[in-house]
Amino acid sequence: MAMSSIRSITASTPVPIDLVNKIGIDGVNEILAVLWKGYDDLKKDPSVIITISSEEDDITQDWFVKVQRIWDSRNRATCICLNQVVPHHQWGDRTLKKAKGRKSPTIDFCFRDWDTANSYFGAECKNLYEQEPKRIERYIDTGVCNYTSGRYGSQSSQASIIGYVLSGDIVDIVEQLKKAMVKEKPITNISRTMTVADPQYRSLHIRKLDGAKITIHHLFFNFVA
Numbered sequence: 001m002a003m004s005s006i007r008s009i010t011a012s013t014p015v016p017i018d019l020v021n022k023i024g025i026d027g028v029n030e031i032l033a034v035l036w037k038g039y040d041d042l043k044k045d046p047s048v049i050i051t052i053s054s055e056e057d058d059i060t061q062d063w064f065v066k067v068q069r070i071w072d073s074r075n076r077a078t079c080i081c082l083n084q085v086v087p088h089h090q091w092g093d094r095t096l097k098k099a100k101g102r103k104s105p106t107i108d109f110c111f112r113d114w115d116t117a118n119s120y121f122g123a124e125c126k127n128l129y130e131q132e133p134k135r136i137e138r139y140i141d142t143g144v145c146n147y148t149s150g151r152y153g154s155q156s157s158q159a160s161i162i163g164y165v166l167s168g169d170i171v172d173i174v175e176q177l178k179k180a181m182v183k184e185k186p187i188t189n190i191s192r193t194m195t196v197a198d199p200q201y202r203s204l205h206i207r208k209l210d211g212a213k214i215t216i217h218h219l220f221f222n223f224v225a
Contacts (some may be wrong), residue, residue, distance in 0.1 A: 019112070019119040020158045023081045028158055030082055031111055031121055032217060034074070035160070036198050038067035039221045050223045052166045056127045059164050059223075060108050063125075064089045067109075084113040091120070095154045107152045119155040122147070123162060128220075130168025136176045139163065144184060147216055150209030160217040170199050170220045177218075190218055 020028060042048055048062050064087070071087055088111075092104035095118045110120040124146065126139045143161045146152045153159045165173060178190050181203065188204040201218040 017116045017119055018155060018157050019085075019116045019121060020156060022113070022116060023085065023121075027081045027085070028121065031085075032160070032196075032200070032219070034067060034070050035123065035162070035219060036196075036200075037070050038063055039219075041066040041070070043223075050164075050166075051225065052129070054127075054164075054166065054223070056125055056164065057108075059127075060125045061089070064109055084115065085111050086113070087111050088120075093152055093154075105146070105151050107146075110153075116155075120153065121156065122153045122159040124152065124160070125162045125164060128163045128165050128168070128173050130172070133176070136173075136180050139177060140180045140184065144181065144203075144205070144216060147214055148184060148205045148207055150207055153214070154207070154209055157213065158215045158217065160219060163218065163220045165220055165222050165224060167224055170222060174199075174201065174218075174220070187213070193217075 023031075042050075042063050045062075045066075050059055050062075068087055068089075087109055089109045090106050091110045091112070092106050094104045107122045108125045110122045112120040124143050126135070126143050128135050128139065139161070147159050147161075163173070163177075174190060181189050184205070186203050186205050188202075190201045190203045193200040193202055199220040199222070201220075203216050203218065205214050205216065206212070207214050
């Protein structure tokens with residue numbers, strides 16, 4: 001009787017599907033490549049002017065338009081596992097229980113599919129500047145920590161943060177981020193992804209919510225005039 005009850009409970013509480021496990025490393029790399037292509041298209045667009053005073057949300061909105069267009073026009077046969085995956089701008093993450101009447105945390109945008117409603121590949125965006133330590137802290141506190149706490153992507157094993165570098169040098173800013181990241185005790189601090197020519201990094205963490213490992217891809221877009 002006890003064994004039957006255990007089986008019943010197990011069957012009624014399946015382990016959530018992780019989108020990353022579903023699309024695999026090829027799917028993740030395809031998404032990251034599209035993010036970079038969207039940045040390239042944004043930089044080439046003469047109608048989009050990005051300056052040191054540009055707002056974070058405004059940059060993201062213009063960039064998302066490019067990403068959406070690339071995603072919709074790409075050859076789907078090259079990565080069949082992504083056929084049902086679509087990008088969403090300003091996605092409200094309703095996974096964790098929220099207090100009544102409070103708005104769900106909203107990630108800048110993410111990639112979701114029809115079958116894994118609570119798992120997605122997130123893209124959270126942050127402005128970065130030379131000699132502005134508060135922006136470095138914000139990148140960690142409202143970027144990295146939103147993932148490691150489970151506030152965003154609580155059922156996802158990989159995610160991304162995009163740093164809009166509006167002044168200064170990317171290498172110097174990454175070093176500042178690495179120093180600030182130490183307080184979060186990552187398994188692996190920010191390190192360069194050597195297989196990619198663009199300034200792409202990654203770090204590995206333990207999510208506090210469930211003890212699961214989460215990889216964060218850090219992409220740095222250079223908008224320095």
